Amino acid sequence: MAAPVTRTLAxxxxxxxxxxxxxxxxxxxxxxxxxxxxPVRTKKRFFVPPAVxxxxxxxxxxxxxxxxxGVVFRQQYIExxxxxxxxxxxxxxxxxxxxxxxxxxxxxxxxxxxxEQLRQSASSQLAIRKIKEFDSEFSSKDFAExxxxxxxxxxxxxxxxxxxxxxxxxxxRCYPEMTRGNRYKTLRWRLVESLEAPRxxxxxxxxxxxxxxxxxxxxxxMHSRQTLAIYDRFxxxxxxxxxxxxxxxxxxxxERHLVNPYGRWRLHGKIVPSWAPAKDPIxxxxxxxxxxLKPGEEFDPLTYRVPQPQAVQWSK
Amino acid sequence: MAATMxxxxxxxxxxxxxxxxxxxxxxxxxxxxxxxLHTSTTREQKHWERNNKxxxxxxxxxxxxxxxxxxxxxxxxxxxxxxxxxxxxMIRGMSIDEAVAQLQFNDKKGAKIMREVLxxxxxxxxxxxxxxxxxxxxxxxxxxxxxxxxxxxRYHGRGMFGIMDKVYCHYFVKLVEGPPPTIExxxxxxxxxxxxxxxxxxxxxxxx
Numbered sequence: 094m095a096a097p098v099t100r101t102l103a104x105x106x107x108x109x110x111x112x113x114x115x116x117x118x119x120x121x122x123x124x125x126x127x128x129x130x131x132p133v134r135t136k137k138r139f140f141v142p143p144a145v146x147x148x149x150x151x152x153x154x155x156x157x158x159x160x161x162x163g164v165v166f167r168q169q170y171i172e173x174x175x176x177x178x179x180x181x182x183x184x185x186x187x188x189x190x191x192x193x194x195x196x197x198x199x200x201x202x203x204x205x206x207x208x209e210q211l212r213q214s215a216s217s218q219l220a221i222r223k224i225k226e227f228d229s230e231f232s233s234k235d236f237a238e239x240x241x242x243x244x245x246x247x248x249x250x251x252x253x254x255x256x257x258x259x260x261x262x263x264x265x266r267c268y269p270e271m272t273r274g275n276r277y278k279t280l281r282w283r284l285v286e287s288l289e290a291p292r293x294x295x296x297x298x299x300x301x302x303x304x305x306x307x308x309x310x311x312x313x314x315m316h317s318r319q320t321l322a323i324y325d326r327f328x329x330x331x332x333x334x335x336x337x338x339x340x341x342x343x344x345x346x347x348e349r350h351l352v353n354p355y356g357r358w359r360l361h362g363k364i365v366p367s368w369a370p371a372k373d374p375i376x377x378x379x380x381x382x383x384x385x386l387k388p389g390e391e392f393d394p395l396t397y398r399v400p401q402p403q404a405v406q407w408s409k
Numbered sequence: 410m411a412a413t414m415x416x417x418x419x420x421x422x423x424x425x426x427x428x429x430x431x432x433x434x435x436x437x438x439x440x441x442x443x444x445x446l447h448t449s450t451t452r453e454q455k456h457w458e459r460n461n462k463x464x465x466x467x468x469x470x471x472x473x474x475x476x477x478x479x480x481x482x483x484x485x486x487x488x489x490x491x492x493x494x495x496x497x498x499m500i501r502g503m504s505i506d507e508a509v510a511q512l513q514f515n516d517k518k519g520a521k522i523m524r525e526v527l528x529x530x531x532x533x534x535x536x537x538x539x540x541x542x543x544x545x546x547x548x549x550x551x552x553x554x555x556x557x558x559x560x561x562x563r564y565h566g567r568g569m570f571g572i573m574d575k576v577y578c579h580y581f582v583k584l585v586e587g588p589p590p591t592i593e594x595x596x597x598x599x600x601x602x603x604x605x606x607x608x609x610x611x612x613x614x615x616x617x
Contacts, residue, residue: 132562132570134562134564134568134570277462277464277537278464279464279466279467281467322467324467324468325477325538325539326463326464326465326477326538326539327465327468327475327476327477327478327539328465328466328467328468328475329468329474329475329539330467331539377539377541378541378542
C-alpha cells in the first residue's frame with residue numbers, strides 16, 4: 094500500500110519539478126512555485142507567505158514612473174473612422190402612377206402618361222443639375238441604359254455569389270436585402286429581353302449628416318421579361334421556373350456618393366408600388382399561425398379571414 | 410513515465426500534459442510513424458454542423474426528389490455518454506413526433522435535453538432547410554460522443570487519491586425528411602422456409 098502511494102506521489106513531485114524547470118527554461122522568467130497546480134493534499138495554511146522574488150513587483154506603477162521621469166504620453170483617442178458610402182433609404186420616393194404599363198400608348202390616358210415626362214418635376218430637374226455639377230458625364234438619356242447594365246451585372250453576380258463584384262455594383266444597404274438567406278441556395282436568373290426602353294423618371298440629391306455631403310439617387314423605370322428559379326440546398330425547386338418568363342415592371346433606384354471622387358453608380362433599391370400585382374406563391378405550403386384564443390373560445394375556420402398585408406408602396 | 414525523467418524539460422512537460430490532457434495530438438516519434446499524425450486542430454472539431462452547409466446542384470426534372478437532411482448537435486452536456494447512449498439508441502429510426510413524445514415521458518435527465526435538441530432541429534428544418542411539413546421527419550442517425558472532461562481530485566483514506574472525471578458528452582442527431590423506414594419483421598415461419606430453400610439450393614460436386 095505504501096509503495097504505490099510513494100510511487101505516485103514521487104512521480105507527481107518529479108513531474109511538477111521538471112515542469113517548473115521546463116517553464117523556467119523555456120520562457121526565461123521564473124514562475125511562482127505556488128501558482129503551479131500541485132495535486133498533493135497538504136494541511137490548509139491560513140497564511141501563505143509571499144514567495145521570494147515577488148517583493149516590490151506589485152507596488153511599481155509604470156505610469157507614475159514615466160511621469161516622474163518626465164516622459165509625457167499623448168492622450169490616446171479610442172476612435173475608429175466609419176466611412177458611409179450610401180444612404181440608409183430612399184429619400185422622397187417616386188410614386189409610380191396607377192396603371193403604369195397597363196395602358197397602351199395609343200389611348201388618351203396612355204398619352205397623358207407619356208407626356209408626363211421628367212421635365213415636369215422641378216425638384217428632379219434641380220437634382221439632375223446638382224448631379225451634373227459633380228459628374229460631368231451624366232445625362233438622363235443614356236443613364237437609363239447604364240442603369241439596366243448595372244442591374245443585369247448585379248443579378249448575374251448574385252447568381253454566382255461573387256461578393257467583390259456585387260459590392261461594387263450594389264450599395265451596402267441593398268446588399269443584405271439581396272443576399273440574405275441565399276447563401277445555401279442556388280439561384281438562376283436571366284433577362285430574356287427588354288420590352289420597353291428604360292427611362293429615368295425621378296431624381297433626388299439628398300445630403301446626409303453635414304450639408305455638403307451629397308448623394309444622388311436616380312429612379313429608373315424598367316419593363317422587361319425575366320426568368321427566375323430558386324433551388325434550395327438539396328437542389329429542389331423552391332420558386333419560379335427556368336422556362337417561365339415573366340413580364341416585370343420595376344422602378345430601380347441607383348445611387349452614388351457624389352462628393353466622393355471614387356464613388357460609383359450602384360443599385361440602391363427598388364420601389365414596389367401599392368398597385369403591384371401579387372407575386373406567385375412558393376412551392377411548399379407554409380403554416381400561418383392562427384388567432385390567439387382566450388380559454389373558452391372556439392376557432393371557427395369558416396368565418397376566420399387570414400390577415401392580408403396592406404397595399405402600401407414600399408421600397409426594397 | 411520514468412523514462413522521461415532525465416533532463417529533457419519538454420518531454421516531461423509533455424508527459425505532464427499527457428497526464429491531464431490525453432486527447433491532445435502527440436507528435437509521432439520518427440518519420441515512418443507520421444501516418445498516425447492527425448492534422449485537425451482544436452478549431453476544426455465542429456464537423457457535424459458543417460454537414461448543414463453542403464449545397465447540392467439543382468436536380469434535373471427526371472431525378473427522384475432528394476430528401477432533406479438536417480444535422481444538429483449539442484456540445485458539452487453535463488451527462489454521461491454511456492447513460493445518454495441508451496436514449497439515443499431508443500429513438501433511432503422513430504419519426505420525430507414519436508421520438509419527442511417518448512422523450513417527454515422518460516425519467517432520465519438526458520431525455521429533457523435530447524427533446525430540446527430535437528425540437529430545435531425540427532424548427533431549423535422548417536425555417537432554414539425548406540422542409541414542408543414538420544412532422545414529415547424521422548431520426549436517421551442519433552449517437553453520443555465524449556466531451557471535454559474536467560478532472561478533480563477524489564480524496565481517499567490513508568493519503569490516497571483518485572482523479573475524478575466530471576463527465577460531459579455531445580449529442581448528435583440527423584433528421585431526414587420522409588416517413589420513417591419500415592423494418593421488415595421476419596417471422597419464424599419465414600426463416601424456416603428460407604433454411605429449407607437454402608438446403609434445396611445446395612449443389613453436390615463430383616456427383617453422378
